[in-house]
Amino acid sequence: MKTGNMLIYLLAAGLLAACASRKSEPVKQREFSPTGRVARGEEIYMVYCDKCHPGGEAGLGPAISSNPAPQFIKRFQMRHGLGVMPSFKKEEISKKDLRDISKYLHAWKHY
Ligand code: HEC
Structure with missing residues (x-):
């Protein structure tokens, strides 16, 4: 159960990081x-x-x-x-x- 949760957190963190890098450009311009x-x-x-x-x-x-x-x-x-x-x-x-x-x-x- 714990390792399963860990995996989900890692996946979520990876997704968030991917989104963050993609979105950082327009945010700076605004x-x-x-x-x-x-x-x-x-x-x-x-x-x-x-x-x-x-x-x-x-x-x-x-x-x-x-x-x-x-x-x-x-x-x-x-x-x-x-x-x-x-x-x-x-x-x-x-x-x-x-x-x-x-x-x-x-x-x-x-x-
Ligand atoms: C404890 C965490 C938490 C806090 C604090 C919180 N939200 Fe949310 N909010 C959520 C979650 C989780 C959902 C998704 C709920 C669902 O669909 O079951 C949500 C959904 C929403 C949605 C609908 C988004 C959608 O696309 O369906 C709006 C709008 C929203 N929140 C605005 C606010 C505003 C404004 C505040 C401050 C007054 C606030 N929230 C505070 C956790 C939070």
């Missing part, structure tokens, strides 16, 4: 310096989301930067969770903060 509510969204994202969706890419969770689902679906997902993804209640992420994360996710599409 300039993204959010302001206002998008910047606030980024701050909250870094606290709650980045550990599983690092920079919008796949980590423990899938890549979300290219997910075409409408923002209301994503907000629903944040509130209610899905599978391994935890739910975030109003006490954790306020309504306004949720909107700001949403604006931040949306802004990715335009840079």
Whole structure:
């Protein structure tokens, strides 16, 4: 069981490395310096989301930067969770903060 897991981790690490090297070029060319509510969204994202969706890419969770689902679906997902993804209640992420994360996710599409 342990060696099986190890193998999966190694495979996953290899895949991640392959993806990372392929994607590194466009990332460097892009300039993204959010302001206002998008910047606030980024701050909250870094606290709650980045550990599983690092920079919008796949980590423990899938890549979300290219997910075409409408923002209301994503907000629903944040509130209610899905599978391994935890739910975030109003006490954790306020309504306004949720909107700001949403604006931040949306802004990715335009840079
Ligand atoms: C503990 C890890 C974890 C955290 C923290 C987390 N997610 Fe997720 N997220 C996941 C996993 C795992 C999935 C896939 C769920 C599934 O399909 O079963 C997912 C799925 C998603 C999806 C749908 C992606 C798709 O293509 O189906 C979105 C959007 C998303 N997360 C956004 C967020 C946002 C925004 C936050 C911060 C508020 C966040 N996640 C925090 C683990 C996490």
